[in-house]
Amino acid sequence: MDADLIVQILFAAIKTGTPLLFIALGEVICEKSGVLNLGQEGMMLMGAVVGFLAAYGSGNMGFGIIAAMVMGSIMSLIFAVLVLHIGANQVATGLALTIFGTGLSAFIGADFVGQTIQGFQPIAIPLLSDIPYVGQILFSHDILVYFSFFMTALLVYVVNKTRIGLTLKAVGENPHAANAIGIKVLRVRYLAVMFGGAMAGTAGAYMSLVYTPMWVEGMTAGRGWIALALVVFASWRVGRIMLGAYLFGLASIMHLVLQGLGWSISPNLLAMLPYVATVVVMVIIGADHFKEKLLAPRSLGKPFDPRNMA
Amino acid sequence: MIRIQARTEPSSLMKVASPLLAIVLTLIFGAILFSAIGKSPVQALHVLLIAPLADSYNIGEMFVKMGPLLLCAVGLSLCYRANMWNIGAEGQLLAGALGGSAMALYFIDSESVFALPITLLAGIISGMAWAAVPTFLKLRYNSNLILTTIMFNYIALYLLIWSVHGPLRDPDGYGFPESALFSDITLLPTLFEGSRIHLGILFAIISGIIGWFILSKTHLGFQIRVFGADEPAARYAGFSSKKLSWFVMLFAGALAGLAGVSETTGPIGQLTPNISPGYGYSAIIVAYLGRLHPIGAIIAAMFMAVLYMGGDLAQIEMGIPVAVISMFQGVLLFFLLACDFFINNRLTFTNQATN
Numbered sequence: 001m002d003a004d005l006i007v008q009i010l011f012a013a014i015k016t017g018t019p020l021l022f023i024a025l026g027e028v029i030c031e032k033s034g035v036l037n038l039g040q041e042g043m044m045l046m047g048a049v050v051g052f053l054a055a056y057g058s059g060n061m062g063f064g065i066i067a068a069m070v071m072g073s074i075m076s077l078i079f080a081v082l083v084l085h086i087g088a089n090q091v092a093t094g095l096a097l098t099i100f101g102t103g104l105s106a107f108i109g110a111d112f113v114g115q116t117i118q119g120f121q122p123i124a125i126p127l128l129s130d131i132p133y134v135g136q137i138l139f140s141h142d143i144l145v146y147f148s149f150f151m152t153a154l155l156v157y158v159v160n161k162t163r164i165g166l167t168l169k170a171v172g173e174n175p176h177a178a179n180a181i182g183i184k185v186l187r188v189r190y191l192a193v194m195f196g197g198a199m200a201g202t203a204g205a206y207m208s209l210v211y212t213p214m215w216v217e218g219m220t221a222g223r224g225w226i227a228l229a230l231v232v233f234a235s236w237r238v239g240r241i242m243l244g245a246y247l248f249g250l251a252s253i254m255h256l257v258l259q260g261l262g263w264s265i266s267p268n269l270l271a272m273l274p275y276v277a278t279v280v281v282m283v284i285i286g287a288d289h290f291k292e293k294l295l296a297p298r299s300l301g302k303p304f305d306p307r308n309m310a
Numbered sequence: 311m312i313r314i315q316a317r318t319e320p321s322s323l324m325k326v327a328s329p330l331l332a333i334v335l336t337l338i339f340g341a342i343l344f345s346a347i348g349k350s351p352v353q354a355l356h357v358l359l360i361a362p363l364a365d366s367y368n369i370g371e372m373f374v375k376m377g378p379l380l381l382c383a384v385g386l387s388l389c390y391r392a393n394m395w396n397i398g399a400e401g402q403l404l405a406g407a408l409g410g411s412a413m414a415l416y417f418i419d420s421e422s423v424f425a426l427p428i429t430l431l432a433g434i435i436s437g438m439a440w441a442a443v444p445t446f447l448k449l450r451y452n453s454n455l456i457l458t459t460i461m462f463n464y465i466a467l468y469l470l471i472w473s474v475h476g477p478l479r480d481p482d483g484y485g486f487p488e489s490a491l492f493s494d495i496t497l498l499p500t501l502f503e504g505s506r507i508h509l510g511i512l513f514a515i516i517s518g519i520i521g522w523f524i525l526s527k528t529h530l531g532f533q534i535r536v537f538g539a540d541e542p543a544a545r546y547a548g549f550s551s552k553k554l555s556w557f558v559m560l561f562a563g564a565l566a567g568l569a570g571v572s573e574t575t576g577p578i579g580q581l582t583p584n585i586s587p588g589y590g591y592s593a594i595i596v597a598y599l600g601r602l603h604p605i606g607a608i609i610a611a612m613f614m615a616v617l618y619m620g621g622d623l624a625q626i627e628m629g630i631p632v633a634v635i636s637m638f639q640g641v642l643l644f645f646l647l648a649c650d651f652f653i654n655n656r657l658t659f660t661n662q663a664t665n
Binding site: 038042078082086087088089091092093095096097098099100101102103104105106107110217221222225226228229232266268269271272275276278279282283285286287 | 395397447448451452453454456457458460461462464465468469471472475476591594595598631633634635636637638639640641643644647648650651
């Protein structure tokens with residue numbers, strides 16, 4: 001393999017990892033507040049179809065992204081009401097959200113399957129993109145990839161250095177204590193869940209507006225689930241999610257790498273790689289039981305009912 | 311004013327009424343949706359719910375769809391009762407179809423009376439194996455069962471696609487990604503002349519009864535119930551969580567595998583890439599709708615099969631995309647979870663605002 005091919009592979013790994021990065025950034029904030037939302041796949045598909053339709057109808061890509069974000073938030077709001085107010089089981093509600101979103105997105109998008117759209121064009125950042133190799137890998141992308149860089153940096157800062165981050169972690173670690181010092185636990189959780197929805201929507205829009213760019217039923221192909229594994233893989237640390245997303249991106253494009261090495265393997269077998277990689281990762285992290293217990297938000301998946309506090 | 315008040319005892323009436331209420335609310339949602347897209351809601355609901363039961367051919371097709379849904383749902387009911395979040399029925403079904411089909415193709419020139427039982431057994435064992443790996447990974451390495459079972463669904467799907475493109479492809483099939491048609495010796499017999507209803511539906515109903523028997527009449531079932539209701543109590547009583555986990559997962563895998571092999575050796579008669587329209591995922595809804603009870607699952611699976619049939623008919627007769635079915639399934643589960651709130655809570659009406 002020559003240097004050019006390696007550059008191309010790393011560039012593609014970032015592109016492929018970006019939707020995973022968006023969902024996982026949203027989900028980690030959601031999980032840090034103590035809520036496990038398994039509806040990522042459904043929110044992402046709704047973001048993909050609504051983003052596509054909005055951009056297709058208006059001719060404005062930015063509008064498509066915003067519509068996808070709003071749609072993702074609306075979807076997550078259904079989940080939030082059921083889980084936070086009605087106290088429904090988080091696992092079951094998340095599954096319902098995924099099934100609902102899969103169906104609704106296919107229903108809405110049925111007439112638009114196969115239509116194509118002029119996707120976002122790459123923008124080379126002046127100066128930075130001239131750095132040999134690194135510039136080509138990191139700074140010759142479309143605007144959404146830069147947005148994902150920005151969001152990662154922003155969330156690392158907010159979670160680790162600000163009062164908002166502290167509040168979020170307090171709610172996720174010990175909602176009762178947080179409630180006792182006057183934090184509105186449910187309000188924080190609503191906002192965290194809806195932020196997760198908006199990010200999942202963005203990830204969906206990235207799929208239908210940039211990555212493919214078109215709408216196909218079920219086009220997210222399990223990325224919402226892989227992102228959930230990614231959050232565990234990153235031990236709920238925002239910075240590590242970025243690294244993990246690109247590693248998974250690399251696993252998804254292994255066929256390019258193997259072709260580069262001159263191997264020939266059935267594409268259907270290679271298509272299994274990201275899923276097999278996810279299982280392997282789950283085994284590696286899970287094996288360190290103590291560490292996972294230590295790092296996971298302590299109230300993750302447990303309902304909090306303020307009425308019981310009185 | 312209206313206040314929400316916690317019940318002192320869970321309402322047993324609401325436990326039964328909640329799924330029915332959820333179905334009614336879903337139908338109202340459906341009627342509103344159909345009006346919104348300019349279809350007659352009355353006609354749409356008629357096509358979805360009445361037409362599937364209107365003639366004997368449709369009823370037969372309904373039972374064909376009910377079989378795999380019920381087989382998967384019975385296994386999942388036991389899993390969820392034991393707090394094993396197995397989302398992998400779809401993959402276990404596909405694995406069963408794949409393993410069973412490989413065996414059926416091996417018997418393609420055989421006349422042996424054992425060909426069909428061995429084919430079915432191969433499907434069952436494949437489904438069990440597909441459930442065993444995530445179970446082992448969970449119990450040995452503490453890996454997240456929800457995520458591993460879902461990943462195994464995708465892996466099974468690609469394995470199936472690969473095999474019909476490769477080793478199991480019909481050499482005389484003009485390159486289509488399908489296996490050869492199975493020999494009659496490995497096809498499940500149909501129950502009635504002129505209908506596609508086959509032995510699979512009997513397997514399903516028997517599995518429901520076996521599931522009920524295990525859960526209600528055996529010590530094992532008692533342990534599962536205690537484990538689901540109060541895990542610390544079950545551990546204190548010395549019940550082995552490992553043994554129970556293995557049992558429910560292998561049981562679910564076996565039934566899902568049987569569902570898969572029954573599809574390929576039943577109505578389909580060969581292995582194709584799209585043997586399941588998401589039965590394994592819909593079975594999750596069936597299990598919940600049936601209150602995680604094997605007998606409840608029988609009724610819920612019948613309803614879900616009607617909905618599947620109705621979806622096909624609505625597409626043919628009214629041009630409504632078939633995806634509407636999975637949307638209804640999601641809405642149904644939302645409403646069910648919301649209605650379940652009233653098992654432990656109730657609304658009270660008071661004349662004056664309390665302070």
